[in-house]
Amino acid sequence: MTGVLSFTDVAVRFASTETSTGAPPVPPAVDSVSFTINRGEIFGIVGESGSGKSTLANSVMGLLPRSAQVTGSIRVNDREVIGLDDDQLRSMRGDEVSMIFQDASASLDPTWSVGDQIAETIRAHRTISRRGARAKAISLMTEVGIADAASRYSDAPHRLSGGMRQRIMIAAALANNPQLLIADEPTTALDVTIQAQVLALIGELRKNHGTTVLLITHDLGVVAQVCDRVGVMYGGKLLEVAAAEDLFANPQHAYTRALLAASPSGAPRGSRLPVIPAAWNIEDLQRLRQEGTE
Ligand SMILES: Nc1ncnc2c1ncn2[C@@H]1O[C@H](COP(=O)(O)OP(=O)(O)OP(=O)(O)O)[C@@H](O)[C@H]1O
Numbered sequence: 154m155t156g157v158l159s160f161t162d163v164a165v166r167f168a169s170t171e172t173s174t175g176a177p178p179v180p181p182a183v184d185s186v187s188f189t190i191n192r193g194e195i196f197g198i199v200g201e202s203g204s205g206k207s208t209l210a211n212s213v214m215g216l217l218p219r220s221a222q223v224t225g226s227i228r229v230n231d232r233e234v235i236g237l238d239d240d241q242l243r244s245m246r247g248d249e250v251s252m253i254f255q256d257a258s259a260s261l262d263p264t265w266s267v268g269d270q271i272a273e274t275i276r277a278h279r280t281i282s283r284r285g286a287r288a289k290a291i292s293l294m295t296e297v298g299i300a301d302a303a304s305r306y307s308d309a310p311h312r313l314s315g316g317m318r319q320r321i322m323i324a325a326a327l328a329n330n331p332q333l334l335i336a337d338e339p340t341t342a343l344d345v346t347i348q349a350q351v352l353a354l355i356g357e358l359r360k361n362h363g364t365t366v367l368l369i370t371h372d373l374g375v376v377a378q379v380c381d382r383v384g385v386m387y388g389g390k391l392l393e394v395a396a397a398e399d400l401f402a403n404p405q406h407a408y409t410r411a412l413l414a415a416s417p418s419g420a421p422r423g424s425r426l427p428v429i430p431a432a433w434n435i436e437d438l439q440r441l442r443q444e445g446t447e
């Protein structure tokens with residue numbers, strides 16, 4: 154298997170807004186992260202709030218604010234993406250790599266029909282007639298499980314339920330057959346039944362199109378349900394990478410064990426990763442890292 158996405162010693166620092174000279178340096182939001190995702194793999198990243206998951210995901214697509222300093226190497230299909238200019242990033246987005254976010258409502262234009270938004274995404278990347286793009290959009294809407302897609306095509310986003318809007322976002326993300334889909338908490342805003350359906354859909358994509366997926370979540374149940382491998386982040390660092398079943402059966406790292414112990418049944422659906430314990434300092438973290446690798 155070949156790597157579709159690989160991180161080597163990646164660090165992201167946000168410039169401090171504090172100007173006084175005595176201010177302590179801001180620790181990196183992502184620190185020394187290295188791992189590779191293989192073709193067709195669904196790779197989960199878990200970690201408590203603020204552990205750097207979104208920062209890591211956004212670094213791939215050049216979606217970090219300009220104040221962010223990214224170092225190391227991030228390769229998509231063997232091409233370095235750190236330092237690409239806006240045009241180069243734009244051509245990579247949608248085609249090679251697509252991204253979906255937690256809240257579809259924020260990503261969809263409220264004034265525009267959902268079908269046209271998908272069709273425009275298609276037209277932005279290839280030469281195709283309006284009619285052809287419309288037909289393709291309807292078939293994508295059907296594929297993501299929107300019943301009677303043709304009659305839903307002209308609906309504005311607010312006429313759809315949250316789960317349907319999320320499906321529209323997934324349809325738009327798939328419009329150009331991306332090899333890599335990065336999904337940042339794609340189901341967190343949805344109720345449990347719809348969550349399960351959207352996750353099943355992500356599993357289908359991999360099966361039918363061989364899509365490689367980086368799935369960010371703080372829900373251990375999501376990891377158990379769809380991921381092949383999972384990385385655990387804490388304080389910007391990647392503490393452990395394991396096959397999903399091994400992570401639950403045999404967690405290597407003390408922090409991972411603490412996480413699993415804190416969720417009584419191992420991987421209850423809909424559970425969130427707790428913050429444990431209050432605030433660990435860097436010495437604790439280093440000690441745990443050492444314990445975890447022993
Ligand atoms: N634009 C920004 N400017 C400054 N600091 C930022 C910025 N974005 C994120 N950070 C900081 O980077 C760290 C990691 O944040 P990030 O959003 O990546 O966490 P996360 O794991 O995605 O959390 P959550 O589960 O809440 O989404 C946090 O300390 C956060 O305050």
Ligand SMILES: [Mg+2]
Nearest residue numbers: 206207208337
């Ligand atoms: Mg996040």
